[in-house]
Amino acid sequence: MNITIISGTNREGSTTLRVAAHVTSLYAAQEGVNASLLDLRDLPADLLSPTAYANKPAALQPLVDQVLASDGLVVVTPEYNGSYPGALKLFIDMLPFPQAFERRPVCYIGLAAGYWGGIRPVEQLQQVFGYRNAHQYCERVFFPAVHKTVGEDGAPEPGLAADLLTSQVRGFVEFIGNTKA
Numbered sequence: 001m002n003i004t005i006i007s008g009t010n011r012e013g014s015t016t017l018r019v020a021a022h023v024t025s026l027y028a029a030q031e032g033v034n035a036s037l038l039d040l041r042d043l044p045a046d047l048l049s050p051t052a053y054a055n056k057p058a059a060l061q062p063l064v065d066q067v068l069a070s071d072g073l074v075v076v077t078p079e080y081n082g083s084y085p086g087a088l089k090l091f092i093d094m095l096p097f098p099q100a101f102e103r104r105p106v107c108y109i110g111l112a113a114g115y116w117g118g119i120r121p122v123e124q125l126q127q128v129f130g131y132r133n134a135h136q137y138c139e140r141v142f143f144p145a146v147h148k149t150v151g152e153d154g155a156p157e158p159g160l161a162a163d164l165l166t167s168q169v170r171g172f173v174e175f176i177g178n179t180k181a
């Protein structure tokens, strides 16, 4: 089973990337599945070119291949201005339609500096992935006040969010197995 963990921002020094790296290691350590990180800093800069929709930059292809080879996607998104980052939407818009998401299992982790822990970006993503007929795993995880509750290694401090993450990782692997059956 191949699971791809998408770090939902390309911001240098991002906390999301650290959390996504931790989640990637959890899938391998806890569930023994192949898990790989997709880092949006790898998006080619010319993806913003007006011609990029028709003529995709070659450097996008490895990221496309990684998504298409995934049995499941974990989207780790920060909250930017009450939503998810524009870089993530651009990536979604540049992936092949419909095969990138059609019936592909997806689950979500939200994080934010604020009190609500990224529930807004996650719920907005659920609308997008719902539109794209993804198989959405309903157990979501949120990290509020992320600068205080997540360590340098991207792991949440012991407590509810850490327990929910353990549960989500286990449950999502089971969900993927069930949707394939």
Ligand SMILES: Cc1cc2nc3c(=O)[nH]c(=O)nc-3n(C[C@H](O)[C@H](O)[C@H](O)COP(=O)(O)O)c2cc1C
Pocket: 009, 011, 013, 014, 015, 016, 017, 078, 079, 080, 081, 082, 083, 111, 112, 113, 114, 115, 146, 147
């Ligand atoms: C452009 C930008 C907009 C942000 N908007 C919000 C916001 O609306 N609500 C919030 O709680 N945190 C907001 N934050 C804080 C991030 O959620 C917080 O920094 C968290 O670490 C995740 O972002 P990061 O992966 O870029 O570090 C914003 C951060 C940036 C860079």
